[in-house]
Amino acid sequence: LYKKGDNWYVKTDKMEYGPYNKKQIVFGNSIVYDGKHCVFLYKKGDNRYVKTDKAEYGPYDGYIGNIKIAENGDCYYEVSSQQYCNGKKLENSGRKECNMDVNGHSFYFSYDYDYVVIDGQRFGKAFPFEYRYDKDKNAFVWYCLEGRDLTIYEYALD
Structure with a gap:
């Protein structure tokens, strides 16, 4: 090149x-x-x-x-x-979709969409390649690549 x-x-x-x-x-x-x-x-x-x-x-x-x-x-x-x-x-990245429920809150994504859904609302601009529930922060945390930017989202549940 x-x-x-x-x-x-x-x-x-x-x-x-x-x-x-x-x-x-x-x-x-x-x-x-x-x-x-x-x-x-x-x-x-x-x-x-x-x-x-x-x-x-x-x-x-x-x-x-x-x-x-x-x-x-x-x-x-x-x-x-x-x-x-x-x-x-990357941990959890082989999954094509996820539906996680924690304390009455839902976290959902599908490989077919460029966002996640938390309690019925859309967040983000890309499919997450890694995600988790952080018990200490009581938050959903996910990582995605939006264009050239590595983006980390944290959504507090209360």
């Missing part, structure tokens, strides 16, 4: 692609570039790998998709419906 003038180009050992003039380039679901950080996927034998400008993660035997780069350079992606951040599995 390189910049020439105001445009970006992707060069492999066999071909060159471009020009692209966007800050974030998504190339064939295997290269993502946001102007600062780059992530690309590759396959070696039967295994798949994620390589960033910081590190390499893998091997994985499932399809890798939904690649996002947070503003701090952290790389989020999915392997067979399980979400990862920089090579680490």
